[in-house]
Structures are given as structure tokens and as C-alpha cells.
Amino acid sequence: MKRIVVHEEHCLGCRLCEVYCLVQHSSSRDIIKAYRQEREQVMPRVLVEESGPISFALQCRQCSEPSCVEACPSGAMHRDERTGAILCDEERCVGCWMCIMVCPAGAVRQNLAGTRIASKCDLCYGSEIPACVAHCPNEALTYEEVDLQEGGA
Amino acid sequence: MALSLAEASFVIDRDEARCIACQVCVRQCANDVHYYDEDTDRVLSDTASCVGCHRCVSMCPTDALTVRQNPLEFRPHANWTGDMLRGIYRQAETGGMLLSGMGCDRPYRIYWDHIVLNASQVTNPSIDPLREPMELKTYLGAKPEKLSFAADGALVAEEMGPQLELEVPIMFSAMSYGSISFNACLSLARAARASGTFYNTGEGGLHPALYEYGANTIAQVASGRFGVHLDYLNAVAALEIKIGQGAKPGIGGHLPGEKVTRDISRTRMIPEGTDAISPAPHHDIYSIEDLRQLIYALKEATYYEKPVSVKVAAVHNIAPIASGIVRAGADIVAIDGLRGGTGAAPTIIRNNVGIPIELAIAAVDQRLREEGIRHRASLVAAGSVRNSADVVKAIALGADAVYIATGALVALGCHLCQSCYSGKCNWGIATQDPYLTKRLNPNIGERRLVNLLRAWALEIKEMMGGMGINSVESLRGNRDHLRGVGLNQVELDALGIRAAGY
Numbered sequence: 001m002k003r004i005v006v007h008e009e010h011c012l013g014c015r016l017c018e019v020y021c022l023v024q025h026s027s028s029r030d031i032i033k034a035y036r037q038e039r040e041q042v043m044p045r046v047l048v049e050e051s052g053p054i055s056f057a058l059q060c061r062q063c064s065e066p067s068c069v070e071a072c073p074s075g076a077m078h079r080d081e082r083t084g085a086i087l088c089d090e091e092r093c094v095g096c097w098m099c100i101m102v103c104p105a106g107a108v109r110q111n112l113a114g115t116r117i118a119s120k121c122d123l124c125y126g127s128e129i130p131a132c133v134a135h136c137p138n139e140a141l142t143y144e145e146v147d148l149q150e151g152g153a
Numbered sequence: 154m155a156l157s158l159a160e161a162s163f164v165i166d167r168d169e170a171r172c173i174a175c176q177v178c179v180r181q182c183a184n185d186v187h188y189y190d191e192d193t194d195r196v197l198s199d200t201a202s203c204v205g206c207h208r209c210v211s212m213c214p215t216d217a218l219t220v221r222q223n224p225l226e227f228r229p230h231a232n233w234t235g236d237m238l239r240g241i242y243r244q245a246e247t248g249g250m251l252l253s254g255m256g257c258d259r260p261y262r263i264y265w266d267h268i269v270l271n272a273s274q275v276t277n278p279s280i281d282p283l284r285e286p287m288e289l290k291t292y293l294g295a296k297p298e299k300l301s302f303a304a305d306g307a308l309v310a311e312e313m314g315p316q317l318e319l320e321v322p323i324m325f326s327a328m329s330y331g332s333i334s335f336n337a338c339l340s341l342a343r344a345a346r347a348s349g350t351f352y353n354t355g356e357g358g359l360h361p362a363l364y365e366y367g368a369n370t371i372a373q374v375a376s377g378r379f380g381v382h383l384d385y386l387n388a389v390a391a392l393e394i395k396i397g398q399g400a401k402p403g404i405g406g407h408l409p410g411e412k413v414t415r416d417i418s419r420t421r422m423i424p425e426g427t428d429a430i431s432p433a434p435h436h437d438i439y440s441i442e443d444l445r446q447l448i449y450a451l452k453e454a455t456y457y458e459k460p461v462s463v464k465v466a467a468v469h470n471i472a473p474i475a476s477g478i479v480r481a482g483a484d485i486v487a488i489d490g491l492r493g494g495t496g497a498a499p500t501i502i503r504n505n506v507g508i509p510i511e512l513a514i515a516a517v518d519q520r521l522r523e524e525g526i527r528h529r530a531s532l533v534a535a536g537s538v539r540n541s542a543d544v545v546k547a548i549a550l551g552a553d554a555v556y557i558a559t560g561a562l563v564a565l566g567c568h569l570c571q572s573c574y575s576g577k578c579n580w581g582i583a584t585q586d587p588y589l590t591k592r593l594n595p596n597i598g599e600r601r602l603v604n605l606l607r608a609w610a611l612e613i614k615e616m617m618g619g620m621g622i623n624s625v626e627s628l629r630g631n632r633d634h635l636r637g638v639g640l641n642q643v644e645l646d647a648l649g650i651r652a653a654g655y
Binding site: 010013015032035052 | 170173174175176177180181215342550586587588591592594597604639
């Protein structure tokens with residue numbers, strides 16, 4: 001399946017990926033409205049990790065054998081059959097945060113209200129290319145066909 | 154501390170209705186112009202250190218930023234302009250020379266813009282480059298003295314010295330690893346290989362990772378001899394002795410110690426953190442005869458397999474200087490004009506020393522023809538070739554090929570803020586700061602440079618086709634295809650062209 005590949009050596013740490021991820025997952029999908037009116041409800045599902053000059057954007061690795069799906073007691077975490085992306089069905093999520101505990105990449109986060117799972121990359125469900133990849137100014141994120149090894153993260 | 158009279162060069166307009174306080178501008182400005190104020194949840198700007206590089210403008214996701222020249226005006230004075238006053242204020246405060254990056258920014262006449270090209274109409278046919286072959290291939294190096302024929306009239310192939318084969322008559326001129334980032338060097342090297350042309354190491358030596366591009370590399374030997382060793386000389390396609398540079402004729406170079414990182418110290422073979430100072434002259438070259446010794450020392454060291462170029466700045470007596478260089482045995486003479494760029498030069502030198510490349514190339518081509526030695530060396534014109542028409546005009550004035558550097562850096566994102574010497578290039582080009590060098594992705598850099606050369610090649614073919622010329626060989630020195638507009642007779646004579654209408 002197609003996955004987001006992170007090229008640390010080209011990441012500027014500008015965090016435009018976070019900006020556009022937030023916009024993509026806002027209800028208005030308008031950058032100014034998303035920041036001005038929805039800032040309390042929506043958060044980016046990608047996070048730029050930084051240490052000195054080294055930085056990279058981290059979002060769900062879409063593991064081939066995802067621990068979060070295995071650990072989820074309510075069946076909210078599941079693999080989408082059409083895209084292969086691992087999604088969280090927020091209707092079924094009970095907010096136990098097991099997924100957060102088991103995620104090897106630290107790529108799942110609580111939503112802003114802290115009750116449910118929100119911060120989970122869905123590969124911008126339905127779009128051809130994820131927003132973070134499309135808007136990375138230095139091609140530090142690419143969207144490529146990558147086969148992970150069994151159990152690989 | 155006494156009051157500073159240096160005002161901000163720019164003002165920043167932030168459209169508060171569009172700013173989302175995402176702080177991308179804060180993170181992108183190496184000059185710390187933008188900052189986030191937590192108390193008000195707003196991003197603010199302190200314009201004092203803005204250099205006008207537009208990095209923040211390009212990166213702003215909501216187009217909330219505009220950078221304008223500071224509209225603050227002095228009482229108008231044709232002689233004591235604002236620039237003059239600001240220079241004096243700064244020098245009165247610092248007691249130092251003013252520095253600048255890039256080429257001369259004074260409004261000397263740009264002769265390219267006063268030369269127009271010819272096109273075929275009725276009496277001779279133009280050529281459609283989309284339908285007919287159009288040759289841009291160029292060979293640089295000494296050509297045979299004469300044509301010889303066998304008894305049966307067949308052409309006898311003369312022995313010819315080493316040649317550089319260019320797919321397009323455009324090369325990337327000397328920029329050292331140190332003055333520009335490794336990623337910038339790598340972009341140039343890869344683009345040169347992909348486009349079938351050459352880039353030039355400047356005086357920065359050759360980084361081990363760039364040896365694989367040796368076949369598309371011209372290695373410079375300059376007055377500091379940084380990074381020069383036998384493997385370096387033999388790893389590349391041609392050698393270039395740098396005597397002078399258009400941006401700062403007559404003076405040397407200085408790479409400050411803070412830019413001499415571990416990698417650069419190894420590449421240049423100097424201790425880490427020490428200033429790399431290139432003397433103004435080569436201390437072993439005080440005459441044409443001395444130059445000849447170095448040319449032949451390099452030829453000996455490389456088994457006469459590589460053409461040797463000599464690069465000089467365009468100065469008043471450039472024609473006899475070039476003649477001497479050819480007679481000293483150079484296979485290529487590169488001439489860098491007044492407007493040629495640099496990473497750092499005293500502003501006063503950059504803006505006042507040297508002559509425009511258009512006049513220099515015309516004078517040198519003319520002189521070498523008169524002396525019957527034009528074939529002994531190829532001519533490369535450098536010093537602000539801005540577009541494909543400049544290339545065509547340079548070749549028609551007598552150059553074999555051109556060097557571009559400022560144009561290449563612009564393709565990589567340079568916005569000519571002229572602050573290369575600060576080491577804070579926000580575009581990741583003229584910097585060694587690991588936070589900034591990452592900003593230039595060599596994959597993107599290569600692609601953009603290849604695109605630029607491709608686009609220029611297409612345009613050159615169109616222009617040549619219009620003139621009814623199907624080979625760059627037939628364009629070289631073909632001043633009949635040039636006419637001057639708005640030039641006086643002295644200038645027309647210096648360029649060796651006629652006025653438009655004649």
C-alpha cells in the first residue's frame with residue numbers, strides 16, 4: 001500500500017505539515033477559519049519532532065501488523081479495506097487510550113477534549129495525496145508504495 | 154550605547170486578518186525578524202534585521218506577509234542619495250569596510266539590454282527548431298592551427314588537444330564549497346551531469362562525495378591553493394587557474410573561520426575554524442611567463458589530458474591580458490565582468506572596479522582574431538548572464554560559452570538579498586548552518602537547474618532558428634546578427650556592432 005515516507009535530511013522543521021493537516025481535518029477546510037474559529041476542536045495528526053537541526057514529521061506509520069488494532073478493546077481501531085489505512089471509528093472509541101500506550105511510533109494522541117482518540121493519521125481519507133505530503137515545501141514527505149516487513153512498523 | 158542612525162532597509166506588512174499565528178515565519182527567519190508573543194497570541198516583526206530575502210513571504214501559508222522597501226525618505230538630493238547617507242552612518246558606527254554579496258547593483262549601462270538580435274524575413278529562410286536539427290553542442294579547448302589535406306584532397310584530421318564537450322553552451326561558474334552549502338554544490342554537480350555541462354569547484358576543493366561527478370567538474374586552482382592535490386587535479390574534466398573575479402578584481406577572498414566546518418576543513422586541507430584567506434595575487438605569478446609555468450605545471454600533473462582554463466576579471470586592458478593568457482598556453486580564457494557575483498566583497502570594490510562583460514568579450518574576441526590566435530583558446534563569458542538572450546548575445550559577440558552563477562542560484566531559490574557574507578542564507582545556499590543547509594533539497598535543486606538549462610536551450614534554438622542559423626558554431630562571433638539601440642558610436646565601436654537601422 002501507499003505510505004508516507006519521511007526524509008529527515010530534508011525536513012526544515014517549518015511545521016507546514018501540521019498546519020495543513022489541521023486544515024484538512026477541520027470542518028471548514030479553510031485555513032483561516034480553521035485557525036480562527038475551530039482551533040479548540042481540531043488538532044494536527046502529524047507532529048514534527050525536533051532535536052537541534054534534526055527534525056522530521058511523524059504521523060502513523062500504518063504498520064502491517066498494527067499493535068493499536070490488536071490492543072483496541074472496542075474494535076474502534078481498524079484497517080480500512082479500501083485504502084489499507086488504519087482508522088479510528090470515533091463512534092466506537094471509548095477513550096481507554098490503549099492504542100496510545102502500545103503505538104511504537106507515538107503517533108496516536110488524545111483529542112483536544114481528552115476523551116476520545118482524534119490524533120490518528122487517516123492518510124487524508126479519500127484524497128489522492130495526503131495534505132502534509134502535498135504541502136511539504138522541501139519534499140521531506142513523499143507518498144510511495146512501500147511494503148513493510150511482517151510486523152514492521 | 155550611542156544612538157544608531159542605521160534604519161531598517163525593509164518594512165514588513167503583516168495582514169492581521171490573514172495571519173493565523175502558525176509561526177512558520179518565526180521558524181524560517183534566520184535573522185530573527187519574526188517572533189511570537191504569547192501574551193497576545195500574535196506574531197510580530199522587528200524589521201531592523203530584515204534583509205528582504207522573502208523566505209517568510211514564500212513560506213507563509215496564508216499569504217499574510219509582504220516585505221517592502223522602507224518608505225522612509227530623506228530630503229531628495231541627486232548627489233547625496235539615501236544609499237550614500239546610510240553607508241556613511243554605518244561606517245561611522247562600525248569603522249569597517251561595508252560588505253556585500255552578489256554582483257554590482259549600481260545602474261551602469263547594461264549593454265545586453267541595448268543590443269537586439271536579427272531574424273530572417275523573406276530573403277533568407279528561418280529554421281524551425283521543432284522540425285529541423287539545431288546544434289548547441291560546443292567544444293571548449295585549443296583548436297588546430299590549420300586544415301591539412303592529403304594528396305587526394307581528403308581532409309587530414311589534425312591532432313587536437315583535450316576538449317570539453319558541452320551539450321549546451323552554458324556552464325555553472327565557480328562557487329566554492331564553503332561559500333555555498335554542500336547541498337548547493339551537489340545540486341550544481343548533479344545538474345551539470347544531467348545536462349551534459351560542467352560546474353566549477355571555486356576555490357573550495359572537492360568534497361569526497363563529489364568525486365563521482367568529476368567528469369562534469371572544473372577544478373579551480375586559486376591563490377590560496379585550497380584543496381589542491383594530485384587526486385583533485387586528476388579527478389576532474391578541466392582545471393581553472395583563478396586570477397581574478399568580476400565582483401572583486403584585484404582583491405583576494407576570505408572565508409571566515411566560523412564557516413570552516415569539519416567537512417570544509419578537510420576538503421580545503423586547512424585546520425577547522427581557521428579563516429581561509431586567498432591572497433589577492435598568486436604569490437608565484439607576477440608575469441605572463443609565471444602564469445605559463447603554472448599552466449604547464451598543471452598540464453604536466455594531469456598528463457596533458459585536461460584543458461586548462463585561466464579566469465580573469467574584466468578590467469581596462471583586458472584584450473592584451475587575454476592575449477598574454479592565450480600565449481601562456483591556456484586552452485580556455487574565462488572572463489568575468491563587472492556585474493559578476495560573489496559571496497562577499499567590499500561593497501566599494503564590487504560597485505566600482507572592473508568593466509562590463511559585453512565590452513570585454515567583444516574586445517578580447519576582436520584582439521585575438523587580429524593576432525591570429527583566436528583558435529588557440531576558447532572564450533567563456535561570465536558576469537551576469539541573466540537569460541537565454543544574454544547567452545546568444547555573448548556568443549555572437551565572440552564567446553564560445555558562458556558561465557552562469559547568480560542565475561543558477563536564483564534557480565535554487567536565491568532572492569538576491571545580497572547578504573551571502575552573513576552566513577545566514579535563509580534559502581540554504583550561502584550558509585553552513587546545519588539548520589539552514591537542509592532547506593535546499595538537492596533533488597529539487599538538481600531538477601530546477603536542469604529545467605532552467607532546458608528552458609534556455611529551447612529559447613536559444615528558437616532565436617538561432619529565427620536568424621536562420623542551425624548551429625551554435627555559426628553564431629559565434631557573428632556580430633552581423635547584433636545591432637545596438639541607444640548606444641553612441643564609441644560604444645558601438647567597442648562592441649564591434651552597428652546601430653539598429655544600419
